[in-house]
Amino acid sequence: MFSDRFDQLVQALRILPSVGPKSAQRMALHMIMKNREGAIGLAQALTEATDHIHECTICHSLTEDDVCHICSSHERDDELLCVVESPADVMAIEQSGSFRGKYHVLGGHLSPLDGIGPEEIGIPYLIQRLSQGKVKEVILATNATVEGQATAHYLVEASKHLPLHITRIAQGVPQGGELEYVDSHTLSQAVHNRMRMK
Amino acid sequence: MFSDRFDQLVQALRILPSVGPKSAQRMALHMIMKNREGAIGLAQALTEATDHIHECTICHSLTEDDVCHICSSHERDDELLCVVESPADVMAIEQSGSFRGKYHVLGGHLSPLDGIGPEEIGIPYLIQRLSQGKVKEVILATNATVEGQATAHYLVEASKHLPLHITRIAQGVPQGGELEYVDSHTLSQAVHNRMRMK
Ligand SMILES: [Zn+2]
Ligand SMILES: [Zn+2]
Numbered sequence: 001m002f003s004d005r006f007d008q009l010v011q012a013l014r015i016l017p018s019v020g021p022k023s024a025q026r027m028a029l030h031m032i033m034k035n036r037e038g039a040i041g042l043a044q045a046l047t048e049a050t051d052h053i054h055e056c057t058i059c060h061s062l063t064e065d066d067v068c069h070i071c072s073s074h075e076r077d078d079e080l081l082c083v084v085e086s087p088a089d090v091m092a093i094e095q096s097g098s099f100r101g102k103y104h105v106l107g108g109h110l111s112p113l114d115g116i117g118p119e120e121i122g123i124p125y126l127i128q129r130l131s132q133g134k135v136k137e138v139i140l141a142t143n144a145t146v147e148g149q150a151t152a153h154y155l156v157e158a159s160k161h162l163p164l165h166i167t168r169i170a171q172g173v174p175q176g177g178e179l180e181y182v183d184s185h186t187l188s189q190a191v192h193n194r195m196r197m198k
Numbered sequence: 199m200f201s202d203r204f205d206q207l208v209q210a211l212r213i214l215p216s217v218g219p220k221s222a223q224r225m226a227l228h229m230i231m232k233n234r235e236g237a238i239g240l241a242q243a244l245t246e247a248t249d250h251i252h253e254c255t256i257c258h259s260l261t262e263d264d265v266c267h268i269c270s271s272h273e274r275d276d277e278l279l280c281v282v283e284s285p286a287d288v289m290a291i292e293q294s295g296s297f298r299g300k301y302h303v304l305g306g307h308l309s310p311l312d313g314i315g316p317e318e319i320g321i322p323y324l325i326q327r328l329s330q331g332k333v334k335e336v337i338l339a340t341n342a343t344v345e346g347q348a349t350a351h352y353l354v355e356a357s358k359h360l361p362l363h364i365t366r367i368a369q370g371v372p373q374g375g376e377l378e379y380v381d382s383h384t385l386s387q388a389v390h391n392r393m394r395m396k
Contacts, residue, residue, distance in 0.1 A: 001289050001292065001293075002251065002259065002260035002261060002266065002285065002288075002289070003250075003251060003260065003261055003262040003263075003266075003267075004262070005243070005246045005247045005250050005251055005262055006247060006251055006260065008243050008246065008247070009243040009244065009246075009247040011243070012236070012239050012240040012242075012243035012244075013240065013243075015229065015233050015236035015237070015239070015240060016225050016228070016229075017221075017224060017225060017228045018221075023215075023216075025289065026215060026286075026378070027214050027215060028247070029285065029286050029289065029378075030214070030215045031213065031214075031244070031247075031248075032247060032248070032251055032260065033260075033284065033285060033286070035213050036248045038210070038213030039213070039244045039247070039248050040244070040245070040248055041210050041213070042210040042211065042213060042241075042244055043240075043241040043242075043244035043245045043248075044210075044241075045203070045206050045207040045209070045210035045211075046207065046210075046229070046237045046238070046240055046241035046244075047238070047241045048203045048206065048207075049203045049204060049206070049207040049226070049229075049230060049237070050229075050230070050234045050237050050238055050241075052201075052203050053200065053201060053203055053204055053230055061200065062200035062201065062204065062230065062231075063200060063201055064201040064202070064203055065201075068200065068201075069201075086231065087200065087227065087231060088227050088231070090200075091199050091200075091223070091227065094199065095199075
């Protein structure tokens, strides 16, 4: 529109999730007109983040160090290990405040048709981690999708020989969810997995 | 969450219009996990844009050169001048495809309570521009807000002594609406139905 570099900025903003052409334009104009300092700060933050953030060597979540702050914490329960598909899941569980153990990030789920088998999501490394004997309970928190379920079931099989409790996060009707808007499959699972109250 | 630089990136993304804490987090994670190349490209585009984009010396819209591509075009009608509040409005009118003249960007509107008088939005410079005699019609396309209307009326008064037609973009732009958010068709109609003010 105004110049090549303006158009390039609009284009570059399109990498952001759920940012279409109109909002990319609005964002570019907002920064150029009203917040150049913020734009320069954002450029620096992007450079710093892409330069320094990488996988934790232990849990494969994100960190700037060799080992992330959760893996290196002495206040987290070493005996509880929560297995998730991605760092986004670590973030979601941390923000729920419901877990004080440690994590293991697979980096995906089993998907044989896409050539993603146990090796590709580091299951041998997870089994090795579990074999060290510190962990007493593994909480499988892979997604409640077909692939996430298959991955959870595979992990149960693959760790059968180890002296561990293995649990799966509960599946059911979400908090505040009204039954008439919950999909049939979820509802059917919720009835099947009903819990005793008395 | 994962590290200081991750949190700084989330914070830096908050400068974008209508990006709250949750979507900033989602954006940061998306870039770090799935599109580092895109993130580096965005950082470069931001640096390039903030380094090179500035006001056109003639119309005060945005350009990388001394004079913008609209001001320097020989295919645009020199006798028609459209006065707008901001470069966002130039963008909106250009995208409506309804105007083939030139522009003048005020950089705001009169707002006496905020200490913004005629000098602050460069009205003397606009009058000087009009006095050169090239322009035959001024189209006032300030916003349809109270301040935009007051600015338009002020401009009619301030240019009373000049041999010019002065028009105001027509109704069709909703009352209180800001130009940059109006759809192209409405805007195109409004330019077409512009009404004479002097
Ligand atoms: Zn870690
Ligand atoms: Zn110009």
